[in-house]
Amino acid sequence: MKPEERFQTESETEESLNEKEESKRYEETNEEKNSYEFSKAVLSLDEKSKQILFDSLYSAISNTNQRDSVLHLVFTKAKKILRENGTLEGSPETDTEFSNLVSNLSSQVRQVLYDSVCSAIENQNERDTILHILFRKAEKLLAESGK
Known part of the structure; x- marks a missing residue:
């Protein structure tokens, strides 16, 4: 694997993790709003x-x-x-x-x-x-x- 391919894959993985974290925070905020x-x-x-x-x-x-x-x-x-x-x-x-x-x-x-x-x-x-x-x-x- 070329260094730039590895960097691109790591960046995509990082972006994917960030999106998942944002989605989780959004769901938790929504649950908090609806919980009461x-x-x-x-x-x-x-x-x-x-x-x-x-x-x-x-x-x-x-x-x-x-x-x-x-x-x-x-x-x-x-x-x-x-x-x-x-x-x-x-x-x-x-x-x-x-x-x-x-x-x-x-x-x-x-x-x-x-x-x-x-x-x-x-x-x-x-x-x-x-x-x-x-x-x-x-x-x-x-x-x-x-x-």
């Missing part, structure tokens, strides 16, 4: 729907339901409300998708999520802040776990 769509959708609900969702959360925690039951109930209810409002597409069968993703997280991670929302309630944060903490943290934990 569920929490944004919840926070954009009308006041009545947000209150219903918050009341369900507060009631489930107050009635000392198990952590996983509370999380399942709230995430499923949120998906149902978003679907019924036309914000998200789906069917009643898909209402548990997000909840199932969260339930596949490790027990420790689910406990962190539950503790965060309980702490927010105990600190008497406002409704929208509590909902934001719950849904945003859930999405962040899912993204970190790669699910």
